[in-house]
Amino acid sequence: MxxxxxxxxxxxxxxxxxxxxxxxxxxxxxxxxxxxxxxxxxxxxxxxxxxxxxxxxxxxxxxxxxxxxxxxxxxxxxxxxxxxxxxxxxxxxxxxxxxxxxxxxxxxxxxxxxxxxxxxxxxxxxxxxxxxxxxxxxxxxxxxxxxxxxxxxxxxxxxxxxxxxxxxxxxxxxxxxxxxxxxxxxxxxxxxxxxxxxxxxxxxxxxxxxxxxxxxxxxxxxxxxxxxxxxxxxxxxxxxxxxxxxxxxxxxxxxxxxxxxxxxxxxxxxxxxxxxxxxxxxxxxxxxxxxTEEGALEGAADQHGSAKSEGEFRKEFEKEFGGPKSEGKAPEGGPEIIGEGWNSVAVFDTGGEGVPSGAEVGGEMGGFLDSLGDKTTGKFGSGTVFKTRLINALMTDDGKVYVGAVDKATLVKAADSGK
Missing domain, CATH: 2.50.20.10 (Lipoprotein localisation LolA/LolB/LppX)
Structure with missing residues (x-):
């Protein structure tokens, strides 16, 4: 020192x-x-x-x-x-x-x-x-x-x-x-x-x-x-x-x-x-x-319907996970933000059902899903928390996703406040 x-x-x-x-x-x-x-x-x-x-x-x-x-x-x-x-x-x-x-x-x-x-x-x-x-x-x-x-x-x-x-x-x-x-x-x-x-x-x-x-x-x-x-x-x-x-x-x-x-x-x-x-x-x-030229990759994606350019993935993500329209929404159509500073949580609404359980999927994939997520409940209802050592996400059973560099308790608190 x-x-x-x-x-x-x-x-x-x-x-x-x-x-x-x-x-x-x-x-x-x-x-x-x-x-x-x-x-x-x-x-x-x-x-x-x-x-x-x-x-x-x-x-x-x-x-x-x-x-x-x-x-x-x-x-x-x-x-x-x-x-x-x-x-x-x-x-x-x-x-x-x-x-x-x-x-x-x-x-x-x-x-x-x-x-x-x-x-x-x-x-x-x-x-x-x-x-x-x-x-x-x-x-x-x-x-x-x-x-x-x-x-x-x-x-x-x-x-x-x-x-x-x-x-x-x-x-x-x-x-x-x-x-x-x-x-x-x-x-x-x-x-x-x-x-x-x-x-x-x-x-x-x-x-x-x-x-x-x-x-x-x-x-x-x-x-x-x-x-x-x-x-x-x-x-x-x-x-x-x-x-x-x-x-x-x-x-x-x-x-x-x-x-x-x-x-x-x-x-x-x-x-x-x-x-x-x-x-x-x-x-x-x-x-x-x-x-392979850049344009050729996009052509191959069009033919097979699976490999997509970064821009195409972004458009699909925004279409699927577009944030709810609220006063807490970030500028330029971003997701709703709950909390402040390091405890900020972004909220996306998939408009669909939450993640299926391992039992519903079955087999090796079902075990993999169970190893990733923890079931949790709160005032918001029920959902699954997916954790890493930095970014965590809570996907509720009604299709909302709460994401942030926060712990499980803070995610649940954010989801409860959104109700």
Missing amino acids: APYESDESTTVEEADDLRAGRRKAARYVVPVAVVGVAAATIGLVPAIADSGDPDLPDITAQQLIEKIAKSDVEQLSGTFKITTDLGLPDLGGLESSFASGAMASGSGDGSSADPSAKLTELASGTHTLRLAVDGENKQKLSLLENASEYSLIHNGKDIWGYDSKSNEVYHGTAEEAQEEKGKAEEAPATPQEFTEEALKAVDDTTSVTVDGTAQVAGRDAYRLVVKPKQSGTTVGAITVAVDAETGMPLKFTLTPSSGGAAVIDAGFTQVSFAKPDASTFDFTPPKGAKV
Whole structure:
């Protein structure tokens, strides 16, 4: 620990000033095609042990937040790890069953190099990635596997995905990806963006302090700690290691209120802010590789009726789970929000029946459903709570869904208040 430790928390006014002046996503973000996927996979944030205790000048929490907001790193290369532990049950033999079903339904005709499918692997376990960035129009992200590598390259107007294991190539354009991204709210995709999203929660329900210093990837950094003041949330604390020189977040760790291992433990193991070699972003499909154009994937989906683009899935989700019209509704047609701060719960109305029980489904699938959910009752009636170590959801038997980073009791309270 450094010889100082600031207990100064940011005020509501300071947080408002920060939000007003916060820049758009830093220009070193990964290709725009990844953004939607990153939201679903908890984002591209990695894991690494801290070392050292550098002696750095004192800094307040507000000053460190401002340093993050002003960070404008345009060139970098490095290696980082992602460890995600949501506490999901082991699917066992169901994985192969689901895969067989997908192939039978025609979704297997898509490309294994499509980032919307490949990067979902980051949702669990530990993964090593390499990142190279040279401004807004050149980025490369590589997922290193045992005997293969998956790369996603953004170079000018082109976006390439390459899966060396299957020798398949995906090709799209930055314009198409940007149009798809524009259909939804901007999602976090890098440690910096994730940090900015976390700092949006800075209000009177949140404590933000500077907790000493650390070394990450050989660089001196300050520790910024964000903690909910409310009970009932599944978030215990968020710790960000902020590069003392550039203000760029080097590590992002989210620990649950239940204790134990981090839900997300992420950080660079090596990083350089030198300009990457231009050849890093060059890509030509290897000889014999199967190349799938972005539009061709949508055509295959139309023929088989199962594999759909991200935009199509979003439209269907909004149609099926559109939030109820009420005064608590979020802007732009979003779901109703119950509660505040870290205890906010989003409410969707499916307009149908709730989840069937394992007994109703039967077999291996029925056992899987029972392992996921806990039956519960309240003033709202009855329903099933589906739990992870971070996000929990209550689906009532009359078809309403309550979702938030909150515990079971808070979900039930929200459902009861909705009656």
